[in-house]
Amino acid sequence: MTGATLRHTAWILRGNPLTAIAAAGVVLLILIAVFGPQIVPYDPIASNVSQALMPPSAAHLAGTDQLGRDTFSRLIVATRLDLVIAVSAVGISFVLGAVIGAFCGYSGGRLDRTVGRFVDVMMAFPLFVLAMAMVAALGNRVENIVIATAVINLPFYIRFARAEVNVRRNVGWVEAARASGESPISVVLRFLLPNVLPAMAVQMSLNLGWAILNAAGLSFIGLGVKPPTPEWGIMVAEGARFISTGRWWLVAFPGLALMLAVLCFNLLGDGMRDILDPRMRT
């Protein structure tokens, strides 16, 4: 980042405190994910049946579940797993999508048409259903939640990178690189991709929230994460059994955690888009 970019960023943040708050929220989430297991007041999987289904109190900030486990501790510990699933899924589709999309956008022709067809077919599925089916096909494990979430994100990155590269394939500095004898692979990887990455990073932040919701949805329906592992989606699923008898905290707190995490990533993504391209502000 140059000084001018930093100054521009600072100016944007002053004018849009929400982005600053969202950035702080994301940093906090990462800190919780890293240090969470060290700072929790209770063991997240130790049951204590005498304390089962207690409403929120000073001892148990978010109450306890049917086995007497402390909901607050479980929420904190779950942060790491939820973030790791979402970040690695989005990371995989970011890298693959950028490379595939960039080559399609640069070369055009048969490769572009084949990949385009493939992307069209994928978009012909309701994506959550596609993810469900993939987890079923690959096996009911956490790694496969990551793979499924990565695959359903892939079409968006391929399309995005393709479009961004396609408009730049014949600009002056690309022709200059070609004229000086750079191979097509080198033109794409060393010249075009670096110019596309900032815009894609914004896309990634906006996507992370969606990936978190998707992964939590999959574990809510019983795919991927297995109890007693603490994870927000599965915590909601376990709490669902007690909602019609009024035990709201088992659903409300994991729900709140999900909502705040998604909100932070979405607001940060919006803010980053403003910094990158002020014209797209809504």
Add this chain to the structure above:
Amino acid sequence: MKSFGATMIWAGRRFLSSLPALFGVLVFTFLLMRVLPGDPAVFFASGPNAGKEEIAVIRKQMGLDKPVPNQLLLYLYDVGRGNLGRSIMTGQPVTTDLRNRLPASLELTFAALLIALVSAIPLGVLAALKPGSVIDHGVRLFCALGVCVPTFVSGLLLIYVFYYLLGVAPDPTGRLDVFISLPSSRTGFLMIDFALAGDIDGWWAAFRQLILPAMTMALFVIAPLARITRASMLVSLGSDFVRTARSVGLSRWRIVVTYALRNAILPVITIAGIVFSTMLGANVLVEKVYSWPGVASYALDALLSSDYAPVQGFVLLMASVFVVVNLLVDILYGIADPRVSIG
């Protein structure tokens, strides 16, 4: 104005261009069955203790001993005849199960889409009429929060508030109280069947069961619809023809609804199509929360008990519905805007 015939030709060409996607969907569901863990023949055998010979016979029956391209042809032939295999869970052909349960899912989805459109369009219009006002900020806040709350959480919280706290909603399980007699089924859509039968009490009971799950699903999609309505209305309200309409002194209602909204509605139709696909996915979550007897909860139960034929059928059904809906959206778009033609 385009003639009816031209529209039909255009729609037909649009349909042909969606065929490759449908074929891709078929190949994908076929592959899904092949890469599923374990041997499909074992699943279709009489039980876990089926002998080797029995499995070998079933393999032959299912054509699993043939090369993969032949198997694909066989699968396409089966799908063409409407044979999607048999569910181990229910013992019924998958086609029958899906046909029995599809109306429940569609009724839920359409009700939700209706609620979402009816609330999102006025919200978006109001926000666009006074940009920067309290209403505008309220709508934006609602939209920002709306996309962040997972459907399964908002569904459960609605149950907590309306069933547990207020006691106004019925027991949140299923489509209808078990003590209420079903109307003679004509469409499978309970709201329509009760209305046709003239049974007001039954209609009201079905409506009360439907409203919470439909609201849950609508909440999730109001945000994108309201946002696009607002953005599109802002453009349309700032255009020359609205300025002209204002200058000749037309009524405010006429300017906003007849001139601005009608021109702003096209992007909303596009987003509504996308939203519909999101809802088909969200169906899985909502149907699970409310024990709604639709196709998604059927596929989910099957999936969790390793009964794969229903899952395959469900994926195929959802993808086909999605392709058809996209086609309808495009045709609708072409009718709403005569300038659109297919490339």
